[in-house]
Amino acid sequence: MDKVIFGDNQFFAVNHASDDKARAQSIRFKEDAAIINVIDQAIDTGINTFMCTTHDRIGNVCDHMRTNPSRYKDFNIYPCMPYAHKYANAVTELGIIETIKKFVPGNLFGSFAKGGYALINKDFIGLMELLIDAEMKMFKGIKTPVIFIQNILVDMILGLKMYEVFKEYDTYIRKKYNAEPGYITMNLPILLDSLNSIGIENPIICSSINKIGFRMSGGIEIYEKYLNEKQLRPIAMQVLAAGALRPKEAIEYLGKFTRLESVLFGASSKEHIQETKKLIEQNL
Amino acid sequence: MNKIKGAIIGLGKMGLSHAAIVGAHPDVEMVAVCDTSLLVQGAFKKFSKVNVYNDYLEMIEKEPLDFVLIATPTRFHYPMVKYALEKGLHVFCEKPFSLNIHEGNELVSLAKNKNLVNQIGYHNQFIGTFRELKRLHQTGVIGELVHFTGEAYGPVVTKEKGSTWRSKPEEGGGCLYDYASHVLNLVQEIIGRPVKVIGSQLKSIYSKGVEDAVYGTLILENGLSGLLSVNWSDETYRKMSTLITVQGKNGKIICDATEIKIYLKEGSKKEGLEKGWTIKYITDFAIPVNFYLRGEEYSAQIDYFVDCIKSKNESDYNTFEQGLYTDKVIEMIIADYKQQ
Numbered sequence: 226m227d228k229v230i231f232g233d234n235q236f237f238a239v240n241h242a243s244d245d246k247a248r249a250q251s252i253r254f255k256e257d258a259a260i261i262n263v264i265d266q267a268i269d270t271g272i273n274t275f276m277c278t279t280h281d282r283i284g285n286v287c288d289h290m291r292t293n294p295s296r297y298k299d300f301n302i303y304p305c306m307p308y309a310h311k312y313a314n315a316v317t318e319l320g321i322i323e324t325i326k327k328f329v330p331g332n333l334f335g336s337f338a339k340g341g342y343a344l345i346n347k348d349f350i351g352l353m354e355l356l357i358d359a360e361m362k363m364f365k366g367i368k369t370p371v372i373f374i375q376n377i378l379v380d381m382i383l384g385l386k387m388y389e390v391f392k393e394y395d396t397y398i399r400k401k402y403n404a405e406p407g408y409i410t411m412n413l414p415i416l417l418d419s420l421n422s423i424g425i426e427n428p429i430i431c432s433s434i435n436k437i438g439f440r441m442s443g444g445i446e447i448y449e450k451y452l453n454e455k456q457l458r459p460i461a462m463q464v465l466a467a468g469a470l471r472p473k474e475a476i477e478y479l480g481k482f483t484r485l486e487s488v489l490f491g492a493s494s495k496e497h498i499q500e501t502k503k504l505i506e507q508n509l
Numbered sequence: 510m511n512k513i514k515g516a517i518i519g520l521g522k523m524g525l526s527h528a529a530i531v532g533a534h535p536d537v538e539m540v541a542v543c544d545t546s547l548l549v550q551g552a553f554k555k556f557s558k559v560n561v562y563n564d565y566l567e568m569i570e571k572e573p574l575d576f577v578l579i580a581t582p583t584r585f586h587y588p589m590v591k592y593a594l595e596k597g598l599h600v601f602c603e604k605p606f607s608l609n610i611h612e613g614n615e616l617v618s619l620a621k622n623k624n625l626v627n628q629i630g631y632h633n634q635f636i637g638t639f640r641e642l643k644r645l646h647q648t649g650v651i652g653e654l655v656h657f658t659g660e661a662y663g664p665v666v667t668k669e670k671g672s673t674w675r676s677k678p679e680e681g682g683g684c685l686y687d688y689a690s691h692v693l694n695l696v697q698e699i700i701g702r703p704v705k706v707i708g709s710q711l712k713s714i715y716s717k718g719v720e721d722a723v724y725g726t727l728i729l730e731n732g733l734s735g736l737l738s739v740n741w742s743d744e745t746y747r748k749m750s751t752l753i754t755v756q757g758k759n760g761k762i763i764c765d766a767t768e769i770k771i772y773l774k775e776g777s778k779k780e781g782l783e784k785g786w787t788i789k790y791i792t793d794f795a796i797p798v799n800f801y802l803r804g805e806e807y808s809a810q811i812d813y814f815v816d817c818i819k820s821k822n823e824s825d826y827n828t829f830e831q832g833l834y835t836d837k838v839i840e841m842i843i844a845d846y847k848q849q
Contacts, residue, residue, distance in 0.1 A: 238747050243768050243790070247747070284670065310748060313522060349552055380802045384529025387556035411801035425695065439792050440806075442801040469792040 226274070226371065228509050229502050230303065230460065231276040232491035237262045241465075244344040253493065257285045266495045268300065270502055276303040276431075276489055281311075284363035291366050305409060306360040325352065326501070330361055331377040350393045357397065366431035371429060372398050373407035375414070383416055388423045392405045395425055405429055409462075410438045414451050427456045431489060434461035436470055436478040452482045470502055513539040513818055516576050518565045518589055519581035520544040520553075523603050523630070526802055527578050528682040528719035530811050532559075533800035537815055539844040543568045565589055569596050574817060576626070579603060583681030587612040594619045601814050605690045608681050610840060613833040620829050628810070628824055629832030631694040633751060633766070635806035635813070637794025642753060642764040643699045650777045651757030657700050657735035659692040659727075664743040664834045665748035669715045685717030685839055688749070689739040694835045695753055696727060696735070703727040703838050714742040725842060766804075767791050799836060 238251035252454050254260050264275060264286065277283050290297040315324040318332070361372070373396060389395070391408070391504040407429040410416045420428050434452070438445035440463055452459060465475050479485055488505045492498045513771045515537050517528045524544070532539045542553055543562040553561045562568035569577070569592065576599035581588050587607055593600050594616065607613035607630050620627040633639055645651070665688070681687075681787035697703065709725035722740035729735075743750075752765045760773040769789050775783040810827065 240767075244750055244765055245768075248745075251747070334809055348834060349555060375804060380800075381525065381529045384531075384533040384802060385525070385553075385557055387552075389556050414532075415800065415802075437792065439795070443799050444797070467790065467792050469790060492597060 226457070226460070226487045228274050228299075228487055229271070229505050230489045231272045231486050231498070232442055232462070232489045233275070233280075233283070235491040235493050236263070236282070237278070243468075250493065257282060257289070260286055261289050265296075265492055265499075268297075270495070270499050271301050272502060274301045274487075274500070276305060276373070278294050278308045279304055279306045279360040279363065280308045281320075282434070285368055288365050297367075301370055302315055302364060303370045303373060303407065303467060304361065304364055305369045305375050306322060306357065307375060307378065308373055309377040310448035320477060323358075328356060328422060349390075350397075353390070353393065354397055354401070357394075358401075358496065363418045369402065369404055371405045371407045372402060372437045373409050373429075373431065376409040376411050376432075378486070379408050379410045379416065380412055383410070383412060383419055386419075388419050391420060392423050393426060407460075411440050414443055414447045416459055417455055422429075426459060428459045429460065429486075431462055433463035433466075434459070434479065434482070434485070435464050435466040436475060438487050439463060439466035439469065449482075457484070458486050459484060460487040460489055461485055463491060464488055472504055476504040476508050479505075485509060511782055512536055513576065513815060514538050515538050515571070515576045515578060516541040516543065516568060516572060516737065518543045518568070518577055518579045519585075519603075520546070520549045521580060522631060524578075524580035525604075526582055526807060527601075527630075527811065529802050530800060531578060531829055532809050533802075535799065536819065539574045540574065541568050545570070552805040553775075566592065567592060569598070571760050573674055576814075577601065580630075583608055583686065584679075587616065590616050591619065594623055594625055594627075597623065597625070597812075599626045599818050601630065601811070602829075602832070604694070604832060604835075605628045605629075605681055605686045605839065606829060606836050608679075608686075608836075609737075610837055611832070612627050613836050614828070617833055626814065626824060627829040628814045628817070629827045629829060630810065631691060631827050631832065631835070632804070632806040632810050633691055633695050634698060634826050635796060635809040636791070636807070637762050637768060637796055638769045638789075638791055639699065639753070641789070641794050642755070642762055645762060645769075645771070645780070646699060646755060648775065648777075648780060650759070650780050650782065651755065651762060651771075652756050652759030654755055656756040657696065657703060657733070658752075659696045659735065659737050659755045660752040660754075661688050661692045661739045661741075661749060662743040662746045663688065663741050664744040664746055665749075667742055667744045669717075674846055678719050682717070683711075684721050684739060684741045685723050685842060689737065689842075690739045690839060691749075692737060692739055692753075693727075693838045694831070695751070697834055697838065698831065699753060700755060701729040701731060701733065701734070701836060703841070704730050706841045706845045711842075711846050714740075714825050716742075723842065725845070726836070731774055755783060758805075766806075769794075784840075791804045798810045806839055 236254045238247040240247035285409045395406045409431045413432040433440035541564045557841040577593045578601040580603040705728040711720035712722040714721035721742040754763045763770040771787045797810040
């Protein structure tokens with residue numbers, strides 16, 4: 226994996242410190258062209274990996290990439306699925322069954338045999354595979370060497386101790402997409418232990434890692450211990466702790482973890498992208 | 510120490526989230542879950558080790574429980590909470606508490622008489638910024654209050670379709686019980702209990718049968734009045750956003766789940782706040798948790814509930830009595846609206 230991974234929160238009004246800033250971002254990135262413009266700036270600074278949710282608008286970005294293949298030929302996307310709000314709002318509005326019907330392609334109880342069969346027979350793994358395929362559709366023709374499950378789902382499965390689901394996900398991503406499965410979590414130590422317990426070794430785990438322990442559940446000490454002693458391929462996110470840390474001290478802190486493979490960050494201006502990229506390359 | 514044994518009744522969006530948090534709690538053994546959906550039952554039977562029930566009565570009879578967490582549609586709260594309390598179980602119940610004040614009163618008394626820990630899931634009470642707002646308000650740093658507003662907006666119902674229990678007013682669907690209850694509960698616990706409401710408006714935007722927005726004036730015991738403005742059909746918000754503003758003679762505070770903005774006419778040495786604006790972020794106030802799902806507050810409220818059971822302490826946050834008071838204000842709003 227590249228050391229520097231560009232994220233997408235800034236495009237979709239996700240700001241963990243300020244709803245006001247989030248709103249300003251949603252105004253700034255109203256047009257898809259504004260998103261593409263910032264991605265292009267990241268590419269021009271030498272960033273080749275973009276990690277993004279399966280938000281509908283990413284589909285538009287992918288369309289743009291497919292129509293300009295030479296511009297994006299070295300570019301990788303790490304999809305993160307699902308875009309949880311899409312499903313959560315649908316479950317509130319429609320209930321669980323109707324939500325599945327809405328998002329699984331085809332007519333679940335009609336001609337699309339696999340989906341109807343899966344639901345009636347409670348073939349949960351079959352359903353999971355259909356939902357993954359539905360989410361992955363937008364990336365057709367684009368390189369997706371690592372495919373992540375979002376933290377909301379990883380941590381839900383983790384808390385429910387349904388570890389077999391991770392195993393099935395792992396197998397399917399490798400088999401169907403010839404990609405490496407990745408896990409985003411707010412609970413790195415517990416997740417790693419759980420993955421190890423079902424035979425998933427050296428997993429790619431993306432989690433909050435920052436100097437002040439923000440969103441590092443269980444405390445910063447156990448995170449540092451795991452990062453120093455355990456076998457995993459960590460990606461650090463929320464490295465600025467939602468803006469509480471200055472980039473220099475934030476990224477210098479990451480330098481002490483020799484196993485850290487990558488840093489995920491989002492930025493909206495060329496200067497910020499350049500500055501952060503340089504700091505990551507100097508320290509990692 | 511033996512682990513506390515708990516079970517979840519109702520595995521919708523909130524129930525699943527609670528089940529994961531309870532399941533991950535180091536002091537708790539989640540022994541059983543209960544839901545009527547065959548799909549959900551099937552998933553737990555296939556992937557988890559907990560016992561799965563269709564009927565909560567049977568579950569409570571058979572399982573050796575210390576507590577139940579109830580996250581069913583609101584109309585089921587009364588019989589379920591009552592049965593669990595009668596069986597001597599501590600109860601965590603999702604908000605809103607009850608649809609009927611008499612039933613709610615009965616449950617408050619029952620929990621008290623049985624000396625059982627009782628908590629309602631108003632999770633905003635466990636968000637660090639709102640805690641800080643309450644603390645600052647109590648210090649009197651912004652002076653005598655002159656006004657407040659309580660707001661919440663989000664994109665729950667943005668189209669004219671859909672029919673679940675949330676579209677039925679008699680079952681506690683609608684923006685008033687679902688969204689506005691959070692704001693009323695925050696106002697009640699941070700600023701003061703409303704004793705009168707006037708000018709209440711319940712507006713349907715896309716829903717049929719229930720309101721999508723609630724507006725009105727709340728009047729507190731001390732005479733202070735403030736505005737309520739809640740709309741769950743506002744797609745300019747990515748997710749629910751809850752905002753409390755308090756205006757005093759020496760300044761104002763604007764607080765949401767991510768930041769707290771303080772403006773003072775005269776600075777406060779004691780609080781380390783200068784004249785003018787100070788902005789502080791959730792990073793300074795988040796309650797540390799051992800397991801995170803969707804927000805520290807969801808774990809923090811369960812941690813608190815478990816701590817109260819372990820320490821046999823009476824709870825200060827989100828008691829049934831506090832939840833019932835929020836229900837009473839909801840009834841005042843409905844009555845005021847109907848009267849007009």
